[in-house]
Amino acid sequence: GQNIDQPTEMTATEGAIVQINCTYQTSGFNGLFWYQQHAGEAPTFLSYNVLDGLEEKGRFSSFLSRSKGYSYLLLKELQMKDSASYLCAVLDSNYQLIWGAGTKLIIKP
Amino acid sequence: DGGITQSPKYLFRKEGQNVTLSCEQNLNHDAMYWYRQDPGQGLRLIYYSQIVNDFQKGDIAEGYSVSREKKESFPLTVTSAQKNPTAFYLCASSIGGDYSPLHFGNGTRLTVT
Numbered sequence: 001g002q003n004i005d006q007p008t009e010m011t012a013t014e015g016a017i018v019q020i021n022c023t024y025q026t027s028g029f030n031g032l033f034w035y036q037q038h039a040g041e042a043p044t045f046l047s048y049n050v051l052d053g054l055e056e057k058g059r060f061s062s063f064l065s066r067s068k069g070y071s072y073l074l075l076k077e078l079q080m081k082d083s084a085s086y087l088c089a090v091l092d093s094n095y096q097l098i099w100g101a102g103t104k105l106i107i108k109p
Numbered sequence: 110d111g112g113i114t115q116s117p118k119y120l121f122r123k124e125g126q127n128v129t130l131s132c133e134q135n136l137n138h139d140a141m142y143w144y145r146q147d148p149g150q151g152l153r154l155i156y157y158s159q160i161v162n163d164f165q166k167g168d169i170a171e172g173y174s175v176s177r178e179k180k181e182s183f184p185l186t187v188t189s190a191q192k193n194p195t196a197f198y199l200c201a202s203s204i205g206g207d208y209s210p211l212h213f214g215n216g217t218r219l220t221v222t
Contacts, residue, residue: 004151029210042113042199042213043152050208087152095207099151 002026004100005084006088011106012078020073020086020103028093033060037102043087046073064087075105083107111136115200115214122187122194122221130185130217132200137210139205141183144218145169146197155198158183159205187219194221 005023012018024032031050035043047053049064049071061074071085085102092098113134122128134141143155154167158177172191177183183202187194198217203209 006148033210035211040216040218042215043211044208044213048208048210091153091207097152097154097211099153101151104122 002090002092002098004088004090004098006086006100006103007090008101009104009106011108012075014078014080014107014109016078017074017076018105020075020076020088020105022071022073022100023072023089024069024088024090024098024100025093026069026090028094028097029066030091030093032062032064032071033089033091033097035089036072037087039084046086078107080109082108113200113202113212113214115198116215118215118217120217120219124217124221125157125187125189126187128194128219128221130187130200130219131184131197132183132199132214133181134183134202134212134214136202136212137180138202139180140209141177142201142202142203142211143167143173143175143183143185144199144201146199148216152184152199155185194219 003025034046038041047062054063059076064071087102088100116131142157145154156175158164174186200214201211
């Protein structure tokens with residue numbers, strides 16, 4: 001079966017750095033997406049990785065290792081508004097999106 | 110501003126009743142999707158449409174129906190055949206193409222008692 005694993009919840013301090021991991025076992029791979037979702041709101045697109053390596057976009061970076069079936073989202077200089085759930089999704093060989101359950105990130109002052 | 114509008118935000122229904130969730134987009138996107146989000150689970154695809162007057166079943170289509178008569182609109186009907194309809198429903202759209210990111214609406218929380 002296809003599976004995406006993310007930690008259920010993480011806590012970090014305002015101003016710090018946090019890394020949210022995502023491991024996947026899917027039938028094929030055509031890219032990995034990260035979305036941010038505030039409670040009760042729409043998920044919003046953060047990043048897309050299809051090649052190995054680190055993609056940096058402001059305070060957020062996303063890393064991919066296809067050989068390890070692993071990605072992480074790195075958030076720097078954490079702000080209170082970063083408190084949200086972070087969803088990892090993989091595009092499989094049939095171009096279907098397989099979603100992880102999301103990681104709830106709690107930022108403390 | 111362009112975006113996706115889902116209405117209503119909260120919906121309550123009695124068991125045995127059909128209910129229709131609205132989804133409208135003014136992004137001029139070809140593709141539209143309906144997902145269901147339950148606690149502790151990833152998003153699950155109910156139906157999707159890549160073009161007007163055409164749609165396909167997703168992973169959990171049983172007990173749901175859709176229509177795509179206009180490019181901007183993709184309503185979802187939750188029928189009485191859906192065994193566990195209480196959930197958070199998200200509508201999304203994309204330009205089309207497999208690598209396009211999804212743009213989501215703010216969701217409708219449906220409670221059936």
